[in-house]
Amino acid sequence: MTNPLERLVRVLARLPGIGRRTAERIAMRLxxxxxxxxxxxxxxxxxVKEKVGLCSLCGAVTTVDVNPCSLCVDNRRDQxxxxxxxxxxxxxALELAGxxxxxxxxxxxxxxxxxGKGPWDLRLKELVERIDREQCRELVLALNTNTESDATVAxxxxxxxxxxxxxxxxxxxxxxxxxxxxxxxxxxxxxxRGRQAV
Amino acid sequence: MTNPLERLVRVLARLPGIGRRTAERIAMRLxxxxxxxxxxxxxxxxxVKEKVGLCSLCGAVTTVDVNPCSLCVDNRRDQxxxxxxxxxxxxxALELAGxxxxxxxxxxxxxxxxxGKGPWDLRLKELVERIDREQCRELVLALNTNTESDATVAxxxxxxxxxxxxxxxxxxxxxxxxxxxxxxxxxxxxxxRGRQAV
Numbered sequence: 001m002t003n004p005l006e007r008l009v010r011v012l013a014r015l016p017g018i019g020r021r022t023a024e025r026i027a028m029r030l031x032x033x034x035x036x037x038x039x040x041x042x043x044x045x046x047x048v049k050e051k052v053g054l055c056s057l058c059g060a061v062t063t064v065d066v067n068p069c070s071l072c073v074d075n076r077r078d079q080x081x082x083x084x085x086x087x088x089x090x091x092x093a094l095e096l097a098g099x100x101x102x103x104x105x106x107x108x109x110x111x112x113x114x115x116g117k118g119p120w121d122l123r124l125k126e127l128v129e130r131i132d133r134e135q136c137r138e139l140v141l142a143l144n145t146n147t148e149s150d151a152t153v154a155x156x157x158x159x160x161x162x163x164x165x166x167x168x169x170x171x172x173x174x175x176x177x178x179x180x181x182x183x184x185x186x187x188x189x190x191x192x193r194g195r196q197a198v
Numbered sequence: 199m200t201n202p203l204e205r206l207v208r209v210l211a212r213l214p215g216i217g218r219r220t221a222e223r224i225a226m227r228l229x230x231x232x233x234x235x236x237x238x239x240x241x242x243x244x245x246v247k248e249k250v251g252l253c254s255l256c257g258a259v260t261t262v263d264v265n266p267c268s269l270c271v272d273n274r275r276d277q278x279x280x281x282x283x284x285x286x287x288x289x290x291a292l293e294l295a296g297x298x299x300x301x302x303x304x305x306x307x308x309x310x311x312x313x314g315k316g317p318w319d320l321r322l323k324e325l326v327e328r329i330d331r332e333q334c335r336e337l338v339l340a341l342n343t344n345t346e347s348d349a350t351v352a353x354x355x356x357x358x359x360x361x362x363x364x365x366x367x368x369x370x371x372x373x374x375x376x377x378x379x380x381x382x383x384x385x386x387x388x389x390x391r392g393r394q395a396v
Binding site for chain 1: 201202203205206209210212213214215216220222223224225226227228229230235236237238239240242243244245246247248249250252259261285286287290379
């Protein structure tokens with residue numbers, strides 16, 4: 001395989017859900033077809049780079065000209081309930097599932113000593129500020145179900161000790177070891193409905 | 199989901215092996231992470247667009263400064279045996295499998311009335327010219343195993359009637375309904391060894 005193709009394969013294989021074999025097939029597909037899917041993909045990626053950003057308030061994905069995002073400025077949503085997620089993609093998954101009418105806060109990851117990520121690399125300072133400013137009554141921790149997320153839950157619970165805020169967590173309707181973005185809407189909706197006090 | 203992201207998801211979902219769900223996860227991954235995988239991917243795709251092309255002789259993927267490709271100019275390869283494949287990616291799969299020391303000819307598809315592709319949309323004229331010029335003794339048809347490929351085999355057999363060239367086909371060690379690029383190297387190598395007269 002030629003070197004530019006091999007380089008493309010390696011970058012593609014770093015995308016979620018793409019193995020080495022699929023990356024090879026995609027690279028080949030992009031390399032030789034006359035319909036110029038490569039140009040279309042380049043253009044679509046350029047537009048995302050130019051126009052898509054993160055909401056300065058909640059951290060979810062939004063367009064740069066809509067900031068804070070539409071979820072944050074929607075007055076019909078309950079400002080007293082805040083749903084905390086790890087990644088911006090999780091907001092999309094939960095909105096698709098329905099069953100939640102509050103607002104969101106994206107942590108941008110979880111506590112992960114293995115990859116050198118401590119609590120203060122997350123958007124926790126912003127979380128505490130929002131809880132105080134927005135007089136939040138309930139914090140729903142919609143984190144993934146694995147050990148590192150459990151550590152994050154424990155840290156947040158300790159961090160907020162003494163504040164008048166109820167902390168709940170998604171019901172373990174999620175399969176253990178899996179993640180929010182991977183779950184089907186029905187499972188997510190059940191987990192949201194069955195959320196329980198930590 | 200924002201419109202530029204939705205556009206990116208739709209382009210991504212047209213890539214082989216990528217469903218709607220995976221496309222959404224990839225788009226999210228590209229949109230928000232600080233490590234700038236998006237820029238790396240854009241750059242790798244740009245390099246492929248600039249430097250990768252098709253061999254003017256066999257039609258396989260090569261770099262634009264190596265044309266004809268390294269397989270075509272390798273004098274150790276048997277010029278009298280020509281392996282005909284549908285797509286450039288099939289050449290890579292067969293080379294990985296080993297067991298073939300001749301040269302290749304890429305048809306760029308197969309006869310497919312459903313998608314309006316007739317015999318003369320393929321590189322068949324070039325194939326006949328090569329057979330005559332290179333005094334080819336054997337033509338190995340390494341096509342996929344489905345009805346459209348069978349029609350292509352039949353067409354090539356009729357087209358070459360009267361010429362002194364033996365036409366063989368990969369042994370049906372390939373699972374019917376699947377394709378060359380999908381098969382593991384061992385299966386491909388067996389199929390190459392067991393090739394039979396049409």
